[in-house]
Amino acid sequence: MNTSLSWIKAYVPDLAVTAQEYTDAMTLSGTKVEGYRQMDAHLEKIVVGEILSIEKHPDADKLIVCQVNVGEQTVQIVTGADNVREGHKVPVVLDGGSVAAGHQKGAESNGIRIKKGKLRGVESFGMMCSIEELGATREMYPEAPENGIYIFPEDAKAGEDAVELLGLRDVVFEYEVTSNRVDCFSVTGIAREAAATFGCSFCPPQVTPTGNEEDANEYITVEVREEELCPRYCARVVKNVKIGPSPVWMQRRLASVGIRPINNLVDVTNYVMEEYGQPMHSYDLDTIAGRRIVVRRAEEGETFVTLDGQERKLDPSVLMICDGEKSIGIAGIMGGENSMITENVQTVLLEAANFNGTNIRKSGKKVGLRTDASGKFEKGLDPNNAMAAMDRACQLLEEMGAGEVVGGAVDVYPRKREEVRVPFRPDSINRLLGTSLTREEMLAYLERVELRLDSETEEIVAPTFRQDILRSADVAEEVARFFGYDNIPTTLPRGEATTGKLPFKLRIEQIARDMAEYCGFHQGMCYSFESPKVFDRLRLEKDDAGRRAVEILNPLGEDYSIMRTLPLNGMLTSLATNYNRRNKDVRLYELGNIYLPKELPLTELPEERMQFTLGMYGEGDFYTMKGVVEEFLEKVGLDQKLSFQPEAGKPFLHPGRQAKLLYRERELGYLGEVHPEVAETYGIGTRAYVAVLDMPEVVKEATFERKYTGIARFPAMTRDISILVPKKILAGEIEEIIEKQGGRYLESYHLFDLYEGSQIKPGCKSLAYSITFRAKDKTLEEAEVSTAMEKILSQLEEIGVELRK
Structure with a gap:
């Protein structure tokens, strides 16, 4: 988000600060300023000069000698520009002055100092300037010639400050606005924050009613079929439209924030979007079939040509603006080529709507298009702001004579967004902040940003544009940032000291780690993403439940296209890596989740189950692994009624060296020697052993209760x-x-x-x-x-x- 200081001062007229003071104070109050650009940097002694006469240079065919009135004197300037004529008024940098840019490398950063001198023997006491030499561009000043000196309008006065006249005595600030402060993605929102920060009065734009005796409802009807995706749709009509340039002051403000002026109609909608943070769109009413607007989802397989001439492929997830016959715009993103405004437009339909931010973001990705408007809609705008922005746009169009505003408006707003109410607890705020502010002081800070107190309910009422105010802590933050974070005293934390400990489940997992490492195992971490080919490598039957895996919609590749349902692939891959690197004796363990879908295709999140997986080869055998498992279970209280049942039914284990682990008839896991074919598939050239314990089942049976038994008094x-x-x-x-x-x-x-x-x-x-x-x-x-x-x-x-x- 960018704003110019002059635009901010339009709504905060008492603001009198330097660029650095503004930057520091706004950042400390919560509106972070990333940096700023002084638009008149390196521009010194530049005035309006009126060309009185032009003569050819005596010794150079491409140079001319001009006598230029610069106010109090007439100076001689030699130039090679071919677009200047007698009577033209141009920017002139006088002897000793400087410009921001030129043809020399590196001049843009340091500027160029201009001194009197001779050009082919003729004295020159200054230089006429192009718009680029003044640090601006033709994007900002479209009236500037492509190659040549900038020409001022005829009403400019010789000797006048040219930089001021061009609107370059300004500073442009760049902000880092957090996504929860949607109101600050507008100039009025930033101005409100500036007024609150510096204790000045905030004077928002004064909007006066517009419209003739007609009713817009006679021109257009609106039907919103998707109220969740379009909570509000406002429309007004402007007839007898006259396309032309917008006022200079509007062009300058748009240019200061990087928006190229185009014409009065486009500039007004862009201006209101920046001023109010509410995107708008205009349609040629004569192109709207049936004088009817329908807000609906796109049809399956529908295609649409946007204003940039590109054909977009749509599906029902994309919200569309349609007329009685066809689609005329992608909601919140871009209008259609079939309803674009041309110079022959007579009647314009203005749209100011509110769209679901999440849907706009997804639709933008779907169609491969992101615009300034969609960037604002994505953040979730305030629907109560739509009609205010519409009325402001109509006021501006009427003031500049761009058309006749039709009375009334179409406003589809079925469920109005209400203000948020938050309990006001001054004592709680002081405890949270470590301050001792009075109730009145807190209310004074809150009133700066239009947070008012309902004295009957003792609640702070937040306007709907403050979507970040949801709870008491948010109110405390408002008090803190205007009281000043640097003014909050340092205090020690207070509270009751208690004995900390891990939750029961995490204690079991920690014992598993400690026991495994005590027995010589090293922790490994394996990917949760796997390839479907894993099931064949583990010799699973075609109908095995382990093959029912969650598929990734956007996988990195086939080898990472499903979520694992067994923990063994990663363990065996790690063992194989170590074996092939000639590590003779390897013991590894992993505590990681497997993902078991409840049904496919997914209707809810899969079940995530923690598995304790042990793997080894080298020194040790089946009974070594069995002993490690028994050691762990004994540590967590499962030292009785533990049994190992042969033939665990695992095809990836040796048929004669595998066992299912049972405790009170509850299956806790399995262990055994890796099947020779599986070991060969993974490239393990020796006997390998694995054990897998299902931690949720272990946790259900685990206990840390221990009973004391006295020393036996009688012989055994x-x-x-x-x-x-x-x-x-x-x-x-x-x-x-x-x-x-x-x-x-x-x-x-x-x-x-x-x-x-x-x-x-x-x-x-x-x-x-x-x-x-x-x-x-x-x-x-x-x-x-x-x-x-x-x-x-x-x-x-x-x-x-x-x-x-």
Whole structure:
């Protein structure tokens, strides 16, 4: 956003500050000034000169000698310009003066000093200036000749300050306006802030009613079919239009902010857009079929030619302005070639509407077009500003004689935006800011920016153009910025000291990291984006649920086109990278999400589940990985009723070296050796092992509750048994029987020997357990322990286990 200081002073007449003072104060009050440009930089001793006579140079065919009246004297100037004539009034830089630019390299930054001298033997006491030499451009001053000296209008007076006459005694400020301050994307909005910052009066434009005895509703009807996308649509009619140049003062103001003056009609709509922050558009009413405006969505496959002559492809997400037969404009972006204003226009329809900012932004990307108007609409404008801007435009057109304004207006505004009310709590504001301001002082600051107090409800009422005022903290910010951030005293934070700790879920994750690193694993981080080819590399069946993945709409490429449903691809890729770089012993872990869609195509966000993934190769085997998993689960309180069920059903794991992890019949994850074919596919030339734990399931069962048990007062009785077990029976089944049949005196048990060899029955294995019994309140008798042991052995015999002799 750019504004000139002179334009600001039009609404803040008491403002008397230097450019640097303005920059510093506005930035401190919250309207950040990025920088400024002094338009009259390096312009010194430049006046209006009237050419009295012109003679040919005696020794140069392309030079002329001019006698120029510069007010108090007549000076001789030699020039090579071929566009000057006697009686012309031109800008003249006198001896000792300077211009901003010229033909010398680097002159634009330092200026050029002009001194009297001789040109081919003839004295010259100054220089006539082109518009470029004055630091301006033909974009800003379209009346300037393309190559030659700038010519002033006939009413210019010799000796008058040429820089002042051109409007170059000004400063243009560039602002960095945050998106929540939509009101500051206008000159009046910036002026309001300047008035509040410097304690001056704010004098907005005085708009007087316009319009003849007719009614605009007889000329045009408006139908808005998409009220959510177009909350308000205002229209007025101007007839007997006369296209011509706009006033010089308007051209200068537009030029100062980088807008090229075109004609009175275009300049007025641009001027109001900058002044009020409300884009407008004008249509030739005679081109509007049926004298009817319809605001609707584009049709599927529709094409439209915009004012720049480009054909745009549309779809129903784009909002269109249409007449009774056809589309005539892309709402909020650009009008159509079929309704453009020409020099033959007789009657103009003026549009000032309010559009949904998000839709305008998306539509601009869809059609590949972004304009000054769409840039403002994208930020979400105040619908209550539309009619005010319309009336201002009509006033300006009428004042400059550009046409006859028809009375009345069409205003489609079904749901009016109301003012926002925020509780006013002075004590709370002082506590937040660390100040001791009185209620009256706060209200004085708030009134500067039109935030008024409703004394009945004790609420601050914010005008609708202040869309950033939503809560009490926003009111406190207004007080702070006008009191002065540098005036707020430094205070120590106050509050009650409490013991900080991580949430339960994060504590579990931290234990997972600590345990993995204690066991020699290093943390890895893998992409959440993957290729669909991963499923084939992991040998998943065609109907496997793991293949139901979320597809990325704008992927970086096919290799990153879906969200992962399994964490193994990244882990195996990392293991393969290390293996191929000859790292002999590698252990990695990752805590990362997988993304499981609830249904496809997506109607809601997918489920994100944290997975604790371990991977290793080199030193260690299946039981090493199993021990790491058991270590972690024990740390988080899952040290009992933990079982490993063979044949986890994972096609990417070795069929004979995999296990499903169960806890109280709840599946927590799986582990095993990577299938040889999968390992070969990834380029891992050795046995690799992985484990995956589903953290949400682990968190459900985890606990940090620990119960204290006193030192045993009575002796324990231990029994060792050696049994022959069929190989198909798991040790876990044996231990489950020991737990169930051991009775209330069973204290512990552990497997201390496993033997397979020729000395035992074929198809069997020998297991040896040490079983401990203890009573808390007495010394156990032999009969009590024997009874428990008999129950255990009896149950073992039923499943085919024999006591080894």
